[in-house]
Amino acid sequence: MSDYILHEFFRSSASFRVRAALKLKGIDYAHRSYKLRAKEQQTDAFRALNPQALVPTLQTPDGPIGQSLAIIEWLEETHPAPPLLPPDPRGRARVRGLAYMVAMEIHPLNNLRVLQHVAGELGQGEAGMAKWFRHWVAQTFPALEARLAGEPDTGRYCHGDTPGLADLCLAAQVMNNRRFDIPLDDYPTIARIYDALMALPAFAESLPENQPDAI
Amino acid sequence: MSDYILHEFFRSSASFRVRAALKLKGIDYAHRSYKLRAKEQQTDAFRALNPQALVPTLQTPDGPIGQSLAIIEWLEETHPAPPLLPPDPRGRARVRGLAYMVAMEIHPLNNLRVLQHVAGELGQGEAGMAKWFRHWVAQTFPALEARLAGEPDTGRYCHGDTPGLADLCLAAQVMNNRRFDIPLDDYPTIARIYDALMALPAFAESLPENQPDAI
Secondary structure (H helix, E strand, O other): OOOOEEEEOOOOHHHHHHHHHHHHOOOOOEEEEOOOOOOOOOOHHHHHHOOOOOOOEEEEOOEEEEOHHHHHHHHHHHOOOOOOOOOOHHHHHHHHHHHHHHHOOOHHHOOHHHHHHHHOOOOOHHHHHHHHHHHHHHHHHHHHHHHHHHOOOEOOOOOEOOOOHHHHHHHHHHHHHHHHOOOOOOOHHHHHHHHHHHOOHHHHOOOHHHOOOOO | OOOOEEEEOOOOHHHHHHHHHHHHHOOOOEEEEOOOOOOOOOOHHHHHHOOOOOOOEEEEOOEEEEOHHHHHHHHHHHOOOOOOOOOOHHHHHHHHHHHHHHHOOOHHHOOHHHHHHHHOOOOOHHHHHHHHHHHHHHHHHHHHHHHHHHOOOEOOOOOEOOOOHHHHHHHHHHHHHHHHOOOOOOOHHHHHHHHHHHOOHHHHOOOHHHOOOOO
16 A cells, blocks of 8 residues: 555546656656546545545545645655756756746636536637637747746756756646647747656656546 | 836736735835836836736846736735745645635736626626626525635635635635625625725735825
8 A cells, every 4th residue: 555645537637747746756656547527526524634525635644635836845855856946046947946936827717617617607619718728828938938048947848957846837738728729839948848857657658548537 | 126026907806916915924125006008018128027018017126027926925925024924834724725716717807908898809898797707696696605614724814814815815705796786695604704804004005095196
């Protein structure tokens, strides 16, 4: 029985971030999968772990932890090697800033419940939903590309040659973009980093299509 | 001349978080204000500091830092006292998780550019925009209230009796809610914590109406 149980959904990009972080850190974990469209996570048993009934949630020896980036910061503090943040405060601020460009400016607007709300309650339909998704990627990806292309701290990955927090968020977003056919032609640095990340088993093995519950 | 210059907008709730964090830490700073509706931040000079031309951005001896939570984590690492995160990883995960419930689930859906997009491009108008704002608060505030009311780690503030990262996010959101007349009757614990926070000069002095550029 593993000390760690990840409650997740194969297609959830926040679940992807945590899967890849656990694999980068070499932490063994068991997992439970939920089909969000079928609301399988809406049970009393799961609410006892996470009152919001949101995935991902990681059961740990420290108790259950929700919110993908809170999980990843906890993993970084309790399992420092290999690091997902650089050692210097300036570098850490850069990596967190890049991560939040995705995690606070794109992803919250483009997750399943928001897309369903835009398509349904706001009457935008499937086409309007796709337009909405692409709009918010297009609002932030040019600035993300400009920073990654122009800043000397960028290396093989977002920050130097060690994959970290910003890479987890970037890879999850590019992966998610595939569902809406967003080409990366205008984002050559993002594309280069994504390809480099997908050459790492921790990232490739975390893709939705490589999960046992993928449908 | 201060070592710190905060580029901000008086009404921005992300700017509020950073103002209150600087004051809690007792860090002197100068500030530059921008009227976002007039796009005053869209200048080459400001883009040189932040390619996204977003507030808040903090100029520091370590260079300019964007993204409110990246700034606050940097402040915590470089000015540890008084702390904005508890010392133990479990407590830190709880505080970050509570902070992200606001900062990743509510705020990104309710900031100015999203509200303008919903009202304009999506044709929802002013009434639809207000409904949208209230919808996303109502999606997360009940779970936030339940956690704060039910978890033994809650104290005078979100986590014990020391104001921290979760309080910065909670106070900024409640402050923002005032613009859409969202009553706190169903959220007594959130209301109690907000009142306790506003009894602190660092929080009260950071309110929009107490900024020199308030209009």
